[in-house]
Amino acid sequence: MTQAASPARTVILTVDDDPGVSRAVARDLRRRYGEGHRIVRAESGEAALEALRELKLRGDQVAVILADYRMPQMNGIEFLEQALDVYPGARRVLLTAYADTNAAIDAINVIDLDHYLLKPWDPPEEKLYPVVDDLLDAWRVSDYRPVGACKVVGHRWSARSSGVREFLARNQVPYRWYSSDTPEGQRLLSAAGQDGERLPLVVTPDGTPLVEPRDPEIAAHVGLATTPTSEFYDLVVIGGGPAGLGAAVYGASEGLRTVLVERSATGGQAGQSSRIENYLGFPDGVSGGQLTDRARRQAAKFGAEILTAREVTGLEVTGASRTIRFSDGSAISAHAVILATGVSYRQLEAPGLAELTGCGVFYGSALTEAAACQGHDVYIVGGANSAGQAAMYLARGAKSVTVLVRGSSLSASMSHYLIEQIGEAPNISVRTGTVVESAHGDGHLEQLTLRDVESGHTELVDAQWMFVFIGAAPLTDWLGETVLRDDRGFILAGPDMTPDGQPPRGWELDRPPYHLETNVPGVFVAGDARAESAKRVASAVGEGAMAVMLVHRYLEQS
Structure with missing residues (x-):
């Protein structure tokens, strides 16, 4: 038939x-x-x-x-x-x-x-x-009926247009991209009553036009959960990277009423990785997006709530309750909290870069821009695994990929398997002892000035694309003085707080803090935000699971 x-x-x-x-x-x-x-x-x-x-x-x-x-x-x-x-x-x-x-x-x-x-x-x-x-x-007859796609109209060299595409892609929301100067882009702008001055325009599957929307507004219109269903939980997990997702899976699967709060998209930095090849159980490698999607579905299957595009601004302690404040003034409370806020890429300090961020200069992999790099010369700044993974991914379609490393070699911070792969890739070159002196361009990146660290010699090169991976800073400023942190902002926990054996500041219990417990009883840390953490996906997932075990121990003794 x-x-x-x-x-x-x-x-x-x-x-x-x-x-x-x-x-x-x-x-x-x-x-x-x-x-x-x-x-x-x-x-x-x-x-x-x-x-x-x-x-x-x-x-x-x-x-x-x-x-x-x-x-x-x-x-x-x-x-x-x-x-x-x-x-x-x-x-x-x-x-x-x-x-x-x-x-x-x-x-x-x-x-x-x-x-x-x-x-x-x-x-x-x-x-x-x-x-x-x-x-x-x-x-x-299954649950996988067709889901309409969002339409995004924007300018190619627009930081916010790029940010909207990245937000939708990382949250697994289907979308179609239209440049504002194309006939279809013009048609959509006209239908929304816009002249193209205010971009991007997002048209939701039900036809609702969103002009210059922020992430929470987009999330609310495309079916992402942004509002908690309860005011009180057993466990609040802050951050949706590997550590946070691991904690949500183990917390929910063990019967804790669990909510995970993520400010942008689940996966964290690992979720933006084009290929993770040293994660246990995936001999052929797995993309960060695939790993994230599996973990998110797994957490949801066990009943964890996942809130997206919610920014946490404060942590308060009221008796046995730990209260999480959001940027819109609302709050939720819980018996215990796991801080899995992860890190963000450090900004490269050089003239011209701030103005061109999102317009040819990107921090992290920005996988939504990879297709546009086809046939172009691409520069990557950084010498750790994230830079190597991005180089291998972009080299599939780019004319050339140049990795710029301040140090004398890649071996100090990059895994051996990645160094070998880069060495075998015909269109990837590595320039050691080289830094970006400045960036140039009118509305988008056009050239870079590179400087040799040893000789001081500078060179002007043509460049439309640069991706920066130069270390990370913890996303912990919102904690203020509530939770102890080291001088770089990483959260201290367990024995790292008490090298002299004395209780940490404000500690009133007659037991020492558990291994991943902060100076606030019932508040734990897992993953890259923790001081002296391993900064690896596997260790972050393990810490998320371990933190849940310690939450159980805390709840049993409270």
Whole structure:
């Protein structure tokens, strides 16, 4: 039975490294389902994942994915596992030879495989179509119905336009981008009664125009939770990076009424990483976005509330209650608090950079800008893992990537595996002993002045894109004098507060602070905001889990 056409056709995607087989599968699918569905085919797992990410960004829906098992570099099971992160509701089919049936059966448990088909699938009327018909029917009655995409109209070289796109992308909100000088951009501006002077314009899926919106306003209109459902919780987790998400998962799964509060988007700095390759359990690596999305869904599954675009401005102690104040004047309270606020990239101090931030100069990976870097010369400032991961990611499409390092080598702060990868990349070069002296451009970055640290010699280079990773500063100023911090702003906890064995300031209990407990009983710290932390994703997740264990111990003795 031919599927009825629909206004927004869903996608059936097929991937096979054999071009002949790939065309044959797509041909059979198009013959049966082409009227009501878009048939997208790819010839490698990487190409298919790239297609899925583009479809996700445009707000398109993928109903069924068919993948060949025996593909080089990335086999069908590995591909479907990653595809699950992009489209968790898509039905998954593995195409296998008879010899691979055991692998297919194992995949039913590993990736929740919906079906496997033996090659050849001829005749499709008997072996292929009935399977796909059933999967499409199951997809239609599932919870993954099409979700409309936001439309964003802005200027290419606008810091706020870039910020809105980054906010939507990191929160997994589908959107479509239109430059304000394009016909479609002009049409949307006219429909919203705007002349283009006030940008960006965000048009929500229900057609509501938001002019120069701030993140909380966007969040409230696109379905992100911004308002707590209760005034009192067992546990408030502040910060949605790996430590905060780890704490939310373990807190909620162990029965604590848990709310996680994030000022921008879950994932923190790790969530912006293009590829994390040294995290336990992911031998082929995982993007920060994929890891974040899994953790967020996991926390929600256990019942944790996740509030987005809420800025915390104060922590107050009233008896056994710990109260969190928000920037809008509202507040929530809890028995215990875990501070997992993480860090932000330090600003590079050089003439011209402040004016060009968001207009060619970016702090962090800014993955939404990667597509625009295609064919351009890109500069990266920094020598730690985050800089190396960004270099490898941007090198896929950039004409060249130049890593600028103040020190004499990368080995002091970058993992060995990344140094090796950078050394093997033909379009990545590393300039050691080099700093950015100044930045130049009219409205957007056009040139950089580089200085050799040893000789003092300067050089003017053309540059439209620069990404900065030069260390991090803790996001803890809002704590004021309530919680003890070191001279750099990192939060002190446990034995780090009491090197002389004396109780910390204001401590009134007859026990010493627990390992991750601050000078305020019942207030704990986890992750990068903690003084002397390891600054690694795995250790942050571990500290989040450990902090929940200590919260239980605190609650039992309170």
